[in-house]
Amino acid sequence: MTSVRYVEWGTIIGAAILFAYIGIASWFTASQFEAQAQEADITIEVRARQFAWEFIYPDGTRSAELHIRAGQTVKLELISEDVIHSFYLKDFGIKRDVVPGRVNVLTFTPMKPGEYVIQCAEFCGSGHSNMRAMLIVE
Amino acid sequence: MTVTQSRVEKQHTPWYKSLRRILTTTHHTEIGMLYFAFSYIFLIVGGLFALWMRWELATPEGNVVDANFYNSLFTVHGTLMIFFWATPVFFGFANYMVPKMIGAPDLYYPKLNALSFWLLPVAAALLLIGWPNIGWTGYAPLTVIQPDIGVDMWILSLHIVGTSSIIGSLNFIVTIWRLRRPGINFSNMPLFVWSIAVTAFIIILAVPVLAFGLTLLLLDRNFGTQFYIPEGGGDPILWQHLFWFFGHPEVYILVLPAMGIISEILPRLVKRPIYGYKAIAYSTVLIGVLGFGVWAHHMFTTGMSINALAPFMLMTMAVAIPSGIKVINWEATLYGGKIRFNTPTLFTLSFIGTFIVGGITGVFQAGIPVDFHLQDTYFVVGHFHLILFGAISQAAFAATYYYFPHFTKRMYSETLGKVHFISANVGQYLLYIPMLALGLLGMPRRYYEYLPEFQGLHAIATFGAILIGVGTIIFLLNLLISWKKGPAASPDPWDAAKNGMPDFMGEAMNEVEAQRHG
Numbered sequence: 001m002t003s004v005r006y007v008e009w010g011t012i013i014g015a016a017i018l019f020a021y022i023g024i025a026s027w028f029t030a031s032q033f034e035a036q037a038q039e040a041d042i043t044i045e046v047r048a049r050q051f052a053w054e055f056i057y058p059d060g061t062r063s064a065e066l067h068i069r070a071g072q073t074v075k076l077e078l079i080s081e082d083v084i085h086s087f088y089l090k091d092f093g094i095k096r097d098v099v100p101g102r103v104n105v106l107t108f109t110p111m112k113p114g115e116y117v118i119q120c121a122e123f124c125g126s127g128h129s130n131m132r133a134m135l136i137v138e
Numbered sequence: 139m140t141v142t143q144s145r146v147e148k149q150h151t152p153w154y155k156s157l158r159r160i161l162t163t164t165h166h167t168e169i170g171m172l173y174f175a176f177s178y179i180f181l182i183v184g185g186l187f188a189l190w191m192r193w194e195l196a197t198p199e200g201n202v203v204d205a206n207f208y209n210s211l212f213t214v215h216g217t218l219m220i221f222f223w224a225t226p227v228f229f230g231f232a233n234y235m236v237p238k239m240i241g242a243p244d245l246y247y248p249k250l251n252a253l254s255f256w257l258l259p260v261a262a263a264l265l266l267i268g269w270p271n272i273g274w275t276g277y278a279p280l281t282v283i284q285p286d287i288g289v290d291m292w293i294l295s296l297h298i299v300g301t302s303s304i305i306g307s308l309n310f311i312v313t314i315w316r317l318r319r320p321g322i323n324f325s326n327m328p329l330f331v332w333s334i335a336v337t338a339f340i341i342i343l344a345v346p347v348l349a350f351g352l353t354l355l356l357l358d359r360n361f362g363t364q365f366y367i368p369e370g371g372g373d374p375i376l377w378q379h380l381f382w383f384f385g386h387p388e389v390y391i392l393v394l395p396a397m398g399i400i401s402e403i404l405p406r407l408v409k410r411p412i413y414g415y416k417a418i419a420y421s422t423v424l425i426g427v428l429g430f431g432v433w434a435h436h437m438f439t440t441g442m443s444i445n446a447l448a449p450f451m452l453m454t455m456a457v458a459i460p461s462g463i464k465v466i467n468w469e470a471t472l473y474g475g476k477i478r479f480n481t482p483t484l485f486t487l488s489f490i491g492t493f494i495v496g497g498i499t500g501v502f503q504a505g506i507p508v509d510f511h512l513q514d515t516y517f518v519v520g521h522f523h524l525i526l527f528g529a530i531s532q533a534a535f536a537a538t539y540y541y542f543p544h545f546t547k548r549m550y551s552e553t554l555g556k557v558h559f560i561s562a563n564v565g566q567y568l569l570y571i572p573m574l575a576l577g578l579l580g581m582p583r584r585y586y587e588y589l590p591e592f593q594g595l596h597a598i599a600t601f602g603a604i605l606i607g608v609g610t611i612i613f614l615l616n617l618l619i620s621w622k623k624g625p626a627a628s629p630d631p632w633d634a635a636k637n638g639m640p641d642f643m644g645e646a647m648n649e650v651e652a653q654r655h656g
Contacts, residue, residue: 019458023505090579101368121513
């Protein structure tokens with residue numbers, strides 16, 4: 001074997017090990033993310049339509065802003081009234097599509113009080129870039 | 139007798155000066171040239187749309203165009219660059235080179251070859267007149283409820299361009315199987331021919347799925363069916379499966395010919411035979427096969443269960459390995475080679491470099507939790523532009539410079555070529571690295587207005603885009619002026635035949651045989 005062959009196989013095996021590590025780590029992180037959905041403190045319905053968000057709390061109040069207490073695990077039920085939207089919280093690194101015909105669930109626990117912007121991340125028409133709302137963690 | 143006479147006449151007036159000849163030609167080199175002319179025209183058109191968008195994005199407010207026009211700009215830019223620049227430019231190379239490389243007189247079906255070219259202008263006209271505003275991925279149900287006729291024209295345009303690709307691919311498969319001269323087989327066939335063969339198979343397997351999805355969309359829009367509408371029992375996610383089952387192999391349809399052409403010109407430029415011929419050929423096949431098992435990595439955030447998504451994550455990472463094998467073999471070819479720093483070599487090197495950067499940013503997104511953040515942000519835009527412009531288009535530029543003396547019998551200007559190289563490479567990193575950063579910071583794609591905090595990076599990106607635009611204009615002017623006024627080039631401009639690697643293997647073998655018998 002020439003030195004190039006060693007480099008070649010070294011790179012292939014090295015990349016495979018690295019990818020296996022990324023794969024396993026991703027699997028555990030993603031599974032944890034899904035398991036969280038079981039144990040939420042509050043469930044809020046999110047209605048997305050061209051081009052606005054609406055949040056419906058368990059007591060029936062409706063709001064254009066999402067209010068959550070810090071440390072509370074919140075479960076969002078994402079419902080679309082027209083086309084596909086995507087609920088994106090850039091500061092939390094989470095995103096879930098809002099697909100007509102099904103209810104997607106997104107669970108997370110905000111820890112730090114503050115104001116965070118919610119953006120629509122799936123192209124939904126002419127007002128896509130203005131489809132914003134605020135998450136207020138108290 | 140008449141055939142010989144017309145051949146003689148042809149040498150006096152070039153074929154492209156007669157409109158009748160342009161419209162009726164079935165010769166593979168001439169159709170190849172038509173493909174080039176067509177794709178370079180649409181590179182300019184698509185590039186102007188890109189600059190228009192960048193101009194709008196230089197400030198956070200929408201103040202250059204209105205939202206719907208902006209949406210049309212990115213839709214048409216995306217569709218144009220994929221179907222009317224990156225695909226046809228390599229079909230152009232394949233037309234010109236595959237018969238010469240395998241020693242065939244022409245493609246197996248010359249008239250079908252002309253048909254697959256002439257369908258393209260029709261498709262392009264439908265797209266530009268339709269001016270759709272739904273994004274190049276055309277996600278249902280937005281595409282179903284959008285009332286404009288432009289969406290229907292977009293569907294028909296893709297149907298026509300798909301038909302063109304399928305006809306072309308069948309033609310190449312038959313040509314490569316039936317018209318190889320004796321002595322050229324699958325263990326010594328040029329690597330570009332290998333890549334075209336694999337690409338042709340991907341096209342005939344993937345494009346019909348797109349056509350099927352588009353037909354359902356057309357029915358939904360015009361005939362009241364509800365394949366993508368949940369109220370009628372349909373499912374919008376079905377579109378995404380059908381579209382990406384085509385859409386991801388489409389990436390390999392674009393990148394494999396680029397890799398093939400780099401595997402041809404790199405050894406000739408560094409005067410050293412390609413290292414690992416078999417590894418490169420087999421990795422092409424492996425990419426073609428694995429490429430069909432990754433489509434749902436575009437759908438990690440749709441709410442599909444993690445169990446269903448995990449195999450796609452693994453396949454996405456697996457497909458990076460044969461791509462890496464190619465890179466290592468190119469580098470091994472460079473090792474100990476005599477690197478000449480002329481324009482095609484520089485673009486070949488930048489192809490390899492940018493392909494590594496673009497490829498690795500793709501592997502990041504294979505991790506499902508990482509993709510939850512990055513999906514549909516500028517990170518994705520930066521990643522695939524590094525591949526599509528930085529790698530694929532630069533491979534086309536490298537090959538255009540390399541084969542220019544063959545095409546025109548004249549030499550281009552080296553100085554202008556180097557200016558183009560510098561502007562394209564400095565420009566692309568100024569443009570796409572800020573895009574990657576914007577994505578990490580959380581800027582979603584397809585935004586016409588954005589949060590003011592992102593303006594700095596957007597301004598740098600716009601500057602980079604202008605630099606690329608200037609470089610491309612210099613490039614095309616260089617080609618056009620050198621075509622008319624450049625110094626005469628030798629028949630073996632890169633000393634390829636002198637180093638024992640003639641540019642067109644089959645043609646060289648035919649000539650040797652003709653000399654022996656004649």
